[in-house]
Amino acid sequence: MTTFKAPSNIALVKYWGKKGEQLPANPSISFTLTHCYTETSIDYERRSESSIASGDSFSFNFSFEGQPKPSFHPKINTFFERILPYLPFLKDYHFNIASHNSFPHSSGIASSASAMAALSVCLMKIAKELGETYTEEVFWQKASFLARLGSGSACRSVKGSIVVWGEHPAITGSSDEYGITYPLPVHEVFQNYQDTILLIDRGQKQVSSTVGHNLMHGHPFAEARFAQANEHINQLVSSFASGDLDHFMEVVESEALTLHAMMQTSIPYFILMRPNTLEVIQRIWQYRKDTKVPLCFTLDAGANVHLLYPKTSITEAKWFIEEELAQFCEGRLYIHDEVGQLI
Numbered sequence: 560m561t562t563f564k565a566p567s568n569i570a571l572v573k574y575w576g577k578k579g580e581q582l583p584a585n586p587s588i589s590f591t592l593t594h595c596y597t598e599t600s601i602d603y604e605r606r607s608e609s610s611i612a613s614g615d616s617f618s619f620n621f622s623f624e625g626q627p628k629p630s631f632h633p634k635i636n637t638f639f640e641r642i643l644p645y646l647p648f649l650k651d652y653h654f655n656i657a658s659h660n661s662f663p664h665s666s667g668i669a670s671s672a673s674a675m676a677a678l679s680v681c682l683m684k685i686a687k688e689l690g691e692t693y694t695e696e697v698f699w700q701k702a703s704f705l706a707r708l709g710s711g712s713a714c715r716s717v718k719g720s721i722v723v724w725g726e727h728p729a730i731t732g733s734s735d736e737y738g739i740t741y742p743l744p745v746h747e748v749f750q751n752y753q754d755t756i757l758l759i760d761r762g763q764k765q766v767s768s769t770v771g772h773n774l775m776h777g778h779p780f781a782e783a784r785f786a787q788a789n790e791h792i793n794q795l796v797s798s799f800a801s802g803d804l805d806h807f808m809e810v811v812e813s814e815a816l817t818l819h820a821m822m823q824t825s826i827p828y829f830i831l832m833r834p835n836t837l838e839v840i841q842r843i844w845q846y847r848k849d850t851k852v853p854l855c856f857t858l859d860a861g862a863n864v865h866l867l868y869p870k871t872s873i874t875e876a877k878w879f880i881e882e883e884l885a886q887f888c889e890g891r892l893y894i895h896d897e898v899g900q901l902i
């Protein structure tokens with residue numbers, strides 16, 4: 560049995576728009592979380608000749624949180640098809656795949672990144688058990704490469720704690736094909752940065768990310784957006800080095816609002832924020848103005864708000880969340896997480 564826990568990640572500079580086969584239209588950068596993760600275990604055994612001859616390309620079972628989930632089979636099948644050229648043993652074995660999340664699945668927190676990353680690393684471990692040899696570096700690179708073919712942002716979920724995906728001239732070693740650990744200096748204020756996920760809307764996503772990325776094809780602002788993401792990475796490189804939180808917060812909030820602006824200005828258009836998302840954003844701005852506590856927000860492609868702050872501001876942040884923000888969360892629910900390295 561092989562097992563791996565892959566973390567969730569939250570993008571600071573967003574990936575929104577693809578080119579080619581799951582390649583990003585712009586580079587992105589994310590924080591890796593530690594409390595929100597997917598843990599996947601795989602048992603495997605060699606298929607009989609008759610099973611292989613039966614015509615089914617792949618043979619596997621999938622269970623999620625202890626329950627068989629045949630509804631996930633087509634997604635896994637498509638993923639296996641895509642990665643078969645890189646892991647040819649997939650057709651020769653039967654796999655029992657079991658997975659669970661550390662966070663509630665009806666939370667509106669996207670789990671495809673951590674799920675695809677966990678599955679990819681498990682498959683890489685199996686490849687090793689079956690005799691493949693990799694250097695440490697190539698092992699993680701290939702795991703990230705495979706994860707990307709499952710879900711783009713999953714390539715940023717195999718390692719921590721700050722990950723870059725997509726070629727950028729300021730970041731040596733960056734690649735469109737896999738994520739790399741951020742290689743440049745990071746000020747200590749970013750150590751164990753905090754992320755409290757405010758669960759504004761625990762429903763299903765209104766727009767799948769596949770549909771979302773495609774909306775950037777022919778989008779009137781696409782080229783300007785891709786240029787802006789590149790420039791935002793330059794700006795984060797300088798904030799990470801200097802520890803300038805004001806600049807960091809400005810870039811991060813601008814990215815979140817731009818992501819939503821792109822969705823609001825595509826055809827078809829979507830508004831994924833809820834009234835409570837806006838209420839929370841206004842309160843964060845007011846609180847920051849009044850107290851100078853460096854709290855900022857980012858958003859995924861949904862209504863939930865990620866509240867980001869340095870570890871030194873935990874006491875103030877916890878008070879602010881309980882007293883002011885929790886009332887806007889569904890069932891007053893939120894999840895405290897922190898940036899780090901799961902493995």
Ligand code: PMV
Pocket residue numbers: 569570572573574575587671672710711712713768769818859860
């Ligand atoms: O990995 P996907 O295809 O689910 O896309 C993720 C897109 C965002 O979460 C909105 C941004 C990002 O970079 O994670």
